[in-house]
Amino acid sequence: MQRDSADTAGLVIDPLGLQALIERLASMGFRVVGPALRDDAVVYDDITGIGDLPQGWTDRQEPGRYRLERRQDDALFGYAVGPHSWKKFLFPPVETLWSARWDDKGGMAISPPETSQDKFAFIGVRGCELHAMAIQDRVLAEGDHANATYAARRQEAFIVAVNCGQAGGTCFCVSMETGPKVESGFDLALTELLDGGEHRFLVEIGSDAGAQVMEEVPSAPASAVQIEAAAAVVERTAGQMGRSLDTNGIKELLQGNLEHPRWDEVAERCLTCANCTMVCPTCFCTTVEDHSDLTNQSAERVRKWDSCFTMDFSYVHGGSVRSSTRSRYRQWMTHKLANWIDQFGTSGCVGCGRCVTWCPVGIDITEEAAAIRATPGGKGEA
DSSP: OOOOGGGTTEEEOOOHHHHHHHHHHHTTTTTEEEEEEEEEEEEEESSGGGGOOOOEEEEEEEEEEEEEEEEEESSSSOOOOOOOOOHHHHHEEEEEEEEEEEEESSSEEEEEOOOOOOOEEEEEOOOHHHHHHHHHHHIIIISOOOOOOHHHHHHHHHEEOOSSSOOOOOOHHHHHOSSSSSSSSSEEEEEEEEEGOOOOOEEEEEEEHHHHHHSSSEEOOOHHHHHHHHHHHHHHHHOOOOOOOTTTTTTHHHHHOTOTTHHHHHHTTTTOOOOOHHHOOSSEEEEEEEEOTSSSEEEEEEEEEETTSSSGGGGEEEEEESSHHHHHHHHHHHHIIIIIIHHHOSOOOOOOOOOHHTTTTOHHHHHHHHHHHHHHOOOOOO
């Protein structure tokens, strides 16, 4: 059960308290996942304690560039976001839908997929990522054709959010109204406080489950000074945005400029590599593959992440509907920022900046939208 934000502030823990929180969640049967350093990036992986967190590290992000640097303090959450999103755990990149095998009597035995028994506890979820989860909930867990496995994983997940203490060079969550402060959708929310030589975390309780967990974690009442300091952290981060996006009338802008010359300009740079869709926390496109063994004794159907940047994604009898780079980039951007609103009632972008950072040639969605806004006039939908 979620709580109103007015009833949630009030506890403080230190790093040992955060360790106790992680251990408590593990003892409750959760698979605890959080940020960790792997392959020169901050990724989401299994963790057992604060020793696995990227203590004292930050990330520098610009279009097409990402690197880690040492901080001047021991912050555990002093980075923006890495290439991973929580989608990889809730909506896995590869998932078996069913398998079949000939039995001894010559009949076909069809088996449902082996469902994971993992209950996830996510540590370090940012505001933009909570909004991304809410968008995927709308797409995958609601309506007449809900994804049952996604819904089950999502319902059981325990969310420990973190208010951002530092924005990345490609972040624009303020423009999308998705951060840097988390507002709802969490069980616990942390704000890391490092001023004054002390290392503390202000804890905001967002659900009854969160309150129950905190009963087993050493904590102290938050002082007025600490509450004010936490608010200052969020305010400072909001002023550090590396990018901005004017969303005023953006749906009509993009849908009314489908023949804008900017689409040709961006197509000259785009590699159609699909990086932007793979790192995006809201993209949900998939394909289905059928596999069989060489003896034709068994077969399986597998769902995999796919992308509107691939030729095969829009393939129908006779060829691909979107065969040009121009048409595929236009499809992605207009769907993300415009058509998504028609389909699901919200933008498909949360301003995390991953698509900008991890584009090999540094294409910037905010720059492309601004260029079209600066010189509108291309032919759009009727």
